[in-house]
Amino acid sequence: MTRIVAPLTKDLAGLAGLFLTSGVTHLVKPEVFEPLVPRAMPRRRELIYASGVAELACAAGLLHPATRRYAGWASAALLVAILPGNVQMSATFGKRAQRRGTLGARAAFAGTVARLPLQLPLIRTALKATGR
Incomplete structure (x- = not known):
C-alpha cells in the first residue's frame, strides 16, 4: 500500500523553521520560556529542554518526506500540549501589565493574547503534513 506524502509546501517549511528557531532557543536560552511553565x-527547566528537543525533532521530521506524516501528528500534538503554557504566559504578562x-x-501582554488564536492555523498546518 502506497502512502501519500504531503509535499513540502511553504507553510510546512515555515512551521519547520518556527520549530527549529524555537527549539534552539529552548536549549540556548531556556529562561525565556520559564514564564510559560506553570x-x-x-x-x-528539564521540561523546557525536553520541549526544545521535541520541537527540533518535529522540525527535522517535517522536512524529510519519509517522516513528514508522523512528524505532522507529533507537531499537532506538541502544539496542543504547549497551549496551556501559552495561556499561562498570557496570565503572567497580564498580571505584570x-x-x-x-x-x-x-x-x-497584548502580544501574548494575540498569539493564542494563532495556535489553530499552526495545528492545521501540522495536520496538513499527515497527508489527510
Whole structure:
C-alpha cells in the first residue's frame, strides 16, 4: 500500500523553521520560556529542554518526506500540549501589565493574547503534513 506524502509546501517549511528557531532557543536560552511553565509543574527547566528537543525533532521530521506524516501528528500534538503554557504566559504578562501599567508591559501582554488564536492555523498546518 502506497502512502501519500504531503509535499513540502511553504507553510510546512515555515512551521519547520518556527520549530527549529524555537527549539534552539529552548536549549540556548531556556529562561525565556520559564514564564510559560506553570509553577506547579516539577522540574521546570528539564521540561523546557525536553520541549526544545521535541520541537527540533518535529522540525527535522517535517522536512524529510519519509517522516513528514508522523512528524505532522507529533507537531499537532506538541502544539496542543504547549497551549496551556501559552495561556499561562498570557496570565503572567497580564498580571505584570496590571502591576507596572507601562506601555511596554501592556504591549507584551497584548502580544501574548494575540498569539493564542494563532495556535489553530499552526495545528492545521501540522495536520496538513499527515497527508489527510
